[in-house]
Amino acid sequence: MTPACPSRQDRKEGTMVSAFILAVVVGGFTALGQPTESDLGLWAMVHWSTWSLRDPQQVLATFEPTGAQCFMGTNTDGFYSGGDVGPAWAAFFRDFPVGDFAGNDSVRTLPEARTVFADLKLKLMDGRSLDVYSALRFSETGKVEAADLIVYQGTSGPAPVVDGRIGAQEYRRSVRDSASGVEFSWRNGLVVLVGALRSPGTGWVSVGFDPVRAMQGANYIIAAVSGGQLVIEDHFGTGATAHRPDAKDHIFLAAGAITGGTTVVEFIIPLDSKDPEDKPLKPKTTYTVLLAYNRTSTSFTVRHTARGSVRIELEG
Ligand code: HEM
CATH class of the missing domain: 2.60.40.1210 (Cellobiose dehydrogenase, cytochrome domain)
Incomplete structure (x- = not known):
């Protein structure tokens, strides 16, 4: 079964989320081998929850040291790895001060590939909102090995959106x-x-x-x-x-x-x-x-x- 996104009530518990993230980041995950769908759902939720802290170090703490990130549809559009991931997230948060996220019951998990995909709505602190596709691939210990963040609505940069129409700049x-x-x-x-x-x-x-x-x-x-x-x-x-x-x-x-x-x-x-x-x-x-x-x-x-x-x- 696909795990549900956290409820709105849960997401509002900012301090609880921070404490939880800290516990997970410090303690780490222990599930070695193939994770379950609920392991993956939890790992993804922890990663997404760090976005609302707007602190690149907190996001980085969910990554493997060699982890890599790709952004699309943002000023940070491109590929980043290792030491470049933190500065890219800092630039992302300057453009998009994330306050909260909601899933659209769209979370898909592939345990054998340790991969999660979701179509999320981000509420920004300044009242704007973004629609994003988030794809995450995790290591055996539940850290992000690779991540794609595609901002397809609410940004000015061209990005692919799955809507049955091919826009002029949509694809590179x-x-x-x-x-x-x-x-x-x-x-x-x-x-x-x-x-x-x-x-x-x-x-x-x-x-x-x-x-x-x-x-x-x-x-x-x-x-x-x-x-x-x-x-x-x-x-x-x-x-x-x-x-x-x-x-x-x-x-x-x-x-x-x-x-x-x-x-x-x-x-x-x-x-x-x-x-x-x-x-x-x-x-x-x-x-x-x-x-x-x-x-x-x-x-x-x-x-x-x-x-x-x-x-x-x-x-x-
Ligand atoms: C829908 C059912 C399909 C059937 C019944 C079918 C049948 C065939 C047959 C009989 C041939 C040899 C004759 C010819 O060259 O036209 C062939 C060749 C070929 N088919 Fe299909 N096909 C199907 C779907 C597809 C699809 C979905 C693709 C690609 C997306 C595809 C790509 C090709 C290619 C590239 C060749 C030439 C292969 C070569 O000679 O190197 N076919 N197919």
Whole structure:
């Protein structure tokens, strides 16, 4: 079961939260091996709670010394590691004095990848509010190894938002496969990839990451908008011309829309779900990516109208 976010009452107990954080930071966590969903929920809550203290040192105390942070949609947009993480958080708090946070019942945990994803609303001390995606990957002892904070609403910087529309500056990188006409745009942090597909049709559209041979071995995200509803699945390439749904779906968030005869699908997936039916993706690395679509069919078993492949380099 996905752990719920802390109640509003709990979050108002600022001093209790600080004392709790201090106890956890000083005492550390003891769960070695694969954490439970509730371990992960607790670790994430402790990390998020430090934001409302607006003290970079308190945030840093939840990180491994070698931990790394990626910001998107802020003045601090970029990648930070080790000693650069604290100053980046200090700059973030100068722009955004966080007072409180609330989850939208959106917390997803992946125990095997020690990863948590959530869509959070931050209330700022000056009355403003921010909508953010937070993705956290923890060490065995419950410290943050890697974190992505994507501020997608309430800031002036461009950032990806999963709403079924591709804004002019939303994605840093984009490639169009000339064989299929399918366009793939992406931004990635250290924990998640935000991807956007645009096809010249109203049937399914798909991206397949890092194939081994033809369609085999690729990690597919395949989606269609049917009757105004998005259907999206996580598949795995089982043969040179075959794929099937994964036993476990690892799509954190998705949205799609058909506009003017083209289909747009946006999604967030973990870079490394640790699922043997997915493919691990690393920042700053180049991969082959398959792109395909069907002009009219939304059935995921009907073959492509056109397909092709491109090379993409992840940010990092
Ligand atoms: C929906 C069910 C699918 C079926 C039944 C199917 C079937 C096939 C078949 C029969 C071929 C060999 C003939 C040809 O080259 O066109 C093929 C090749 C190919 N398919 Fe699919 N496919 C499906 C989905 C996908 C998806 C989702 C992608 C990528 C996102 C994809 C990418 C490709 C590529 C790149 C090739 C050429 C491989 C090569 O020759 O190196 N296919 N597929």
